[in-house]
Amino acid sequence: MNKIMIGGKPVEAFMEEIRKFHGWVAPGVLLGGFMVDYALELVGQEVEADAIVETRFCLPDAVQLLTPCTCGNGWMKVLDWDKFALSLYDKKNRQGFRVRLDVGKTAAFPNLYNWFMKLVEKKDLPLEVLNRTILEAGREVLSADPVTITRHYAKIKKGKTGVCPSCGEAYSLRQGALCLSCQGDGYYQIESPAEIFLKQAVSY
Template sequence: MNIRTSDILVCGKSIKECLADIEAFHGFTAPGLVLGTFMVDWARELVGSDVEADAIVETRHCLPDAIQIFTPCSFGNGWMKVLDWGKFALSLYDKKTLEGYRVWLDLEKARQFPNIYNWYMHLVPKKELPLEVLTGTMIEAKREVLSSCAIRVTQFYESPKKGKIEICSGCGEAYPAVQGSQCLTCQGKGYYEKCQVSGVGS
């Protein structure tokens, strides 16, 4: 299939435009993002264009970026929740009624497209399944490897609350009071240690 001349519309854009958006945002045309584009497109259609939707994504890999590229939901604005469940699935739902739709990669359907099945199940080395071939297969498959169902969200929908802020007695920085008498870094639970590097920082 010639991706450059495809007239398929996904998320209101041509495939060419979608691939350009993916590359600009993600750094390269990741297969998971290409598949995720069709997933978001279907979920958007199911939930309705007039619905103010939030999102839940069930993997940290690729799908969160598909949500952030093709919907107003992002991790930063709190409209997207990311669950580290390792399942290639996402949901869009009405933030008022909590009703929406879940879309996922259906492996039984994916068997009809061996390139997609083998890629997802890690059955072939990357060098044996070039990105262009895999992307072409995903565009050919469109929604045929996906399934969906209506849902009502029962948890993970609440917006995070910031709570009380304190000034850390160790470093002097503001931090959430729920962390304890000092910030996590000053408790020895931080992710960094300070270094003396000439000309960097202050």
């Protein structure tokens, strides 16, 4: 077998990067590596490309490891669509390529098909076996189309900043007269340190 390269380096080095960044060598990020590598080759390394990822699971981390696009710099947008696909496109003319895991093509790799379609329990398909299948499959399970991006390409601008009259914290005025937390979307309850201490004492 020829040496497998992802993002210009041996796949073993890429797998180590996955482990460090993502916490473990998740099959979705490994497979995603082949997808991003393919998309980069199609778009051309000389193109300054933005990314749209169609799932929040795993795939965004492959994009973040192999391209300059990150969650926080605005060059990668993540759609919560649960589709294992991504587009890289030239931010100047919105032309690029969409690469997807092609479920039809996975039929030749039953481990990959069974994992992707959730037909097998984790305990019955060890990670090492699944990842070996992914390395064997490589681009053979992918499909790509040239695309023109028609939505989600605009840079998201921050709105004007104000101070929420309820909590006194800064927020973007485009959220309304109050910040979203004070509008009822809050996700936390502030505790006094003593309460934290008591709860911990009770839990022992």
